[in-house]
Amino acid sequence: MTTEDMTANDLRRRFLAYFEERGHTIVKSASLVPHDDPTLLFTNAGMVPFKRTFLGEEKRDYVQAASSQKCVRAGGKHNDLENVGHTGRHHTFFEMLGNFSFGDYFKALAIEMAWDLMTRVYGLPEERLWASVYEKDDEAYDLWSRNTGIPEERIVRLGEKDNFWSMGDTGPCGPCSEILIDQGEAIGCGRPECRVGCECDRYLELWNLVFMEFNRDESGKMTPLPKPSIDTGMGLERMAAVIQGAKNNYETDLFMPSIRQIEALSGHAFRVSPEVDVSMKVVADHSRAAAFLIGDGVLPSNEGRGYVLRRILRRAIRYGRTLGLTRPFLHQTARKVSQVMSAAYPELLESDAYITNIIKGEEERFLATLDAGLRVLEDALDELRAQGASQVPGDLVFKMYDTYGFPVDIIQDIVRDDRMSLEMKGFDAAMERQRFRSRRDRPFYPEGSAYAKLSAQGIKTDFLGYECTRSDSQVVMIVRQGKDVEKAEEGDEIELVTAGTPFYGGAGGQVGDRGRIYGQGFEMAVSDTLKDPNNIIIHKGNILRGQIAAGQTVTLAVDEDRRLAIAKNHTVTHILHAVLRQVLGDHVKQAGSLVAPDRLRFDFTHFAAINEETLQKIETLVNDRIQQNVPLETEEMLAEEAFKTGATALFEEKYGDSVRVVAIEDFSKELCGGTHTDRTGDIGLFKIVSEGSVAAGVRRIEAVTGTVALGLAQKAFHTLNALAETLKTKPDELVARVEKLMAHQKALEKELAAIKTKAQAEASDQALSDIQVVDGVSVLAQEVSVDTPAALRDLADNLKARMKSGIIVLGSKANGKVLLVAVVTKDHLETYHAGQILKEVAAVVGGGGGGRPDMAQAGGSKPEKLTEALAAVYEIVAKRGAYRQET
Numbered sequence: 001m002t003t004e005d006m007t008a009n010d011l012r013r014r015f016l017a018y019f020e021e022r023g024h025t026i027v028k029s030a031s032l033v034p035h036d037d038p039t040l041l042f043t044n045a046g047m048v049p050f051k052r053t054f055l056g057e058e059k060r061d062y063v064q065a066a067s068s069q070k071c072v073r074a075g076g077k078h079n080d081l082e083n084v085g086h087t088g089r090h091h092t093f094f095e096m097l098g099n100f101s102f103g104d105y106f107k108a109l110a111i112e113m114a115w116d117l118m119t120r121v122y123g124l125p126e127e128r129l130w131a132s133v134y135e136k137d138d139e140a141y142d143l144w145s146r147n148t149g150i151p152e153e154r155i156v157r158l159g160e161k162d163n164f165w166s167m168g169d170t171g172p173c174g175p176c177s178e179i180l181i182d183q184g185e186a187i188g189c190g191r192p193e194c195r196v197g198c199e200c201d202r203y204l205e206l207w208n209l210v211f212m213e214f215n216r217d218e219s220g221k222m223t224p225l226p227k228p229s230i231d232t233g234m235g236l237e238r239m240a241a242v243i244q245g246a247k248n249n250y251e252t253d254l255f256m257p258s259i260r261q262i263e264a265l266s267g268h269a270f271r272v273s274p275e276v277d278v279s280m281k282v283v284a285d286h287s288r289a290a291a292f293l294i295g296d297g298v299l300p301s302n303e304g305r306g307y308v309l310r311r312i313l314r315r316a317i318r319y320g321r322t323l324g325l326t327r328p329f330l331h332q333t334a335r336k337v338s339q340v341m342s343a344a345y346p347e348l349l350e351s352d353a354y355i356t357n358i359i360k361g362e363e364e365r366f367l368a369t370l371d372a373g374l375r376v377l378e379d380a381l382d383e384l385r386a387q388g389a390s391q392v393p394g395d396l397v398f399k400m401y402d403t404y405g406f407p408v409d410i411i412q413d414i415v416r417d418d419r420m421s422l423e424m425k426g427f428d429a430a431m432e433r434q435r436f437r438s439r440r441d442r443p444f445y446p447e448g449s450a451y452a453k454l455s456a457q458g459i460k461t462d463f464l465g466y467e468c469t470r471s472d473s474q475v476v477m478i479v480r481q482g483k484d485v486e487k488a489e490e491g492d493e494i495e496l497v498t499a500g501t502p503f504y505g506g507a508g509g510q511v512g513d514r515g516r517i518y519g520q521g522f523e524m525a526v527s528d529t530l531k532d533p534n535n536i537i538i539h540k541g542n543i544l545r546g547q548i549a550a551g552q553t554v555t556l557a558v559d560e561d562r563r564l565a566i567a568k569n570h571t572v573t574h575i576l577h578a579v580l581r582q583v584l585g586d587h588v589k590q591a592g593s594l595v596a597p598d599r600l601r602f603d604f605t606h607f608a609a610i611n612e613e614t615l616q617k618i619e620t621l622v623n624d625r626i627q628q629n630v631p632l633e634t635e636e637m638l639a640e641e642a643f644k645t646g647a648t649a650l651f652e653e654k655y656g657d658s659v660r661v662v663a664i665e666d667f668s669k670e671l672c673g674g675t676h677t678d679r680t681g682d683i684g685l686f687k688i689v690s691e692g693s694v695a696a697g698v699r700r701i702e703a704v705t706g707t708v709a710l711g712l713a714q715k716a717f718h719t720l721n722a723l724a725e726t727l728k729t730k731p732d733e734l735v736a737r738v739e740k741l742m743a744h745q746k747a748l749e750k751e752l753a754a755i756k757t758k759a760q761a762e763a764s765d766q767a768l769s770d771i772q773v774v775d776g777v778s779v780l781a782q783e784v785s786v787d788t789p790a791a792l793r794d795l796a797d798n799l800k801a802r803m804k805s806g807i808i809v810l811g812s813k814a815n816g817k818v819l820l821v822a823v824v825t826k827d828h829l830e831t832y833h834a835g836q837i838l839k840e841v842a843a844v845v846g847g848g849g850g851g852r853p854d855m856a857q858a859g860g861s862k863p864e865k866l867t868e869a870l871a872a873v874y875e876i877v878a879k880r881g882a883y884r885q886e887t
């Protein structure tokens, strides 16, 4: 195989095989949604899943690993979104190949293997390869020079900015070293000072080797790590481009199938006009991110990860529009991605129907407002251009966002060539005003809200409920009928705010606490507790006795049993979430939840119904975790600490707020402000009650815990026992017993049907004896007792068969109505018409009807006239016969 024939799949496979042969454990790509770092928006590097191993917080049963990791850089700190499409190397989604040593081999072997793989396995020309090292890292310099074929003039020393890496402000850090390829003067900027480190594409970085050598403490002091580690990263797309001789990443076999498809859909050709190329690159890139993100359980929404996905989808749709793609197309290009990537990620193809469904829904929603929005925006921009404006006003940006669903990126893309910037301050202010309005519009917010006054003063309730369920505090505000009042008395329905409270205000799916608030002669029953968006906790309830005034000190006591029941159901949702991911896959993501004292509801992304067996497995695994009885650990950090790791878009929290990370060993880690049990064992028992669908791609599990689960099991057991007793058997033999009973019942039904048929025959024998002959025609008119028209017809048919020749009219009283049927045998059809005969008969019982000449059915409303009607039959036949014979 020549180098240029190497596909991206070959490249990935050879990388992993190379390190596997050298004792590395091949680790499957982790989800794009990091499960053990809830503060990180997306997995954005190969080392992310190993972060805790590098920090020494997690032990693995291997010390060398290699992986090809799915990564997304969009939103948060690493935001490449607006560059994607305009360059050949930026992507929202990419794969990172890497080998890792956790305190095992270090610089020498890392460099040796990297060089060997690049030159021997990938066949890159040695004479074009360069290496960079950190300026003070003589060790790495010497290793390159001694152990590889690189001459010293192609080893460059670079400064801290390029070649020193750190995990954060504190923690592991160290020098790094890169392998670069010289793509030739033709590719470069052509400036005389062009060399390694230049911004242009001539010296392209291919592989970064990080030598984690030191630990940096808070004062900035670096001490050598006892066991230095290796973390390396090589972008698959870039490597594929170099090996396949492509000018940029898009011209590799990773992207070209998508580009070809976009050409076919749009009728435009790639590599003809720069504008068209940008659009095609955006669509090709974003289709990949969309397919992989949705495959990992992210759904488009207005916050956090979901909003990043929505921005990516909408940006692609807008660029598709510039290619003339005015109907939904992105779900098709995403399906192509699933096909192209299926060799390495077969799970993508398995959830293909789900992924395309979600994308198509988003396309239809956005296309509905896109045209109108673009018109409004272009008109406004024309005006601004005419004025020579350099900024797009924040109000306009907000209007586009709010009315037409345009993410800010889209407006940025549109004004890119105008060199206009967006006035983000104005946008943020408009956004803040809207948030305020939506808060005010909440149902329990009275107009001119009393609470807005409190938050304007910077007052927030101190939540004490993580530590206790009872405490004393001062009344800050009393609200009665929407108005801020000085005091309230017995019988009043009020809302009460205190400086601090152990009461949990309903949020994040967990319902609010109930309990009592009391003081000197005063007692209030709290029926619900709410939390407003500014973290003011509001107790709602009824004053049972006494009076209360602002400024007084009261004792707040949460209903502890209820709180504990809620905590059990809450804690178990964390376990359930983790178990679902373990059993069903990484695409499982929480889509909603309700945590009440008596039950819990957990909604999550998943493609199909869960069968009984799997559901039982999930239930068992959750109960296993409960029985392990491990403690829950809570880490509090300031929102800004979390922001630093790239979580900007993840929270509604503001700077200064603290966020809580709740962990159950290394098994579950979630950002959560709710109240939990101390240990998993406190949950007692977990029982799933139902599983079903709530929306496309969203499933719901309902379950119970603790004494409710016990009660449920006891009740079921009791029912079984009672049933067994009634059936005189043992519970274990119930199924067999019931099956036997049902078989017996079937036999009885069959027997009964035979008896009925026999009785009917006997009844018709009886009837036949009542035949009268009118004008030589046998006529039978008789009342019978059957209760459905079908049965009446059957009886008439039966009599007809036995009579062979004649006219039959039967009547029956059923449910206060009359049923009638008339039959004329074939040999009398020339003269008689069943429908006409019955019409006259029915008239007597206050009904109507008719039918065919040989058979007719009718009804009537006067059962008391049935005898009279049937008696008239003979006359009608005689009259009809005479009439017919005359004509």
Ligand SMILES: [Zn+2]
Pocket: 188, 189, 190, 191, 194, 195, 198, 199, 200, 201, 202
């Ligand atoms: Zn250059």
Ligand SMILES: [Zn+2]
Pocket: 570, 571, 574, 662, 672, 673, 674, 675, 676
């Ligand atoms: Zn929680």
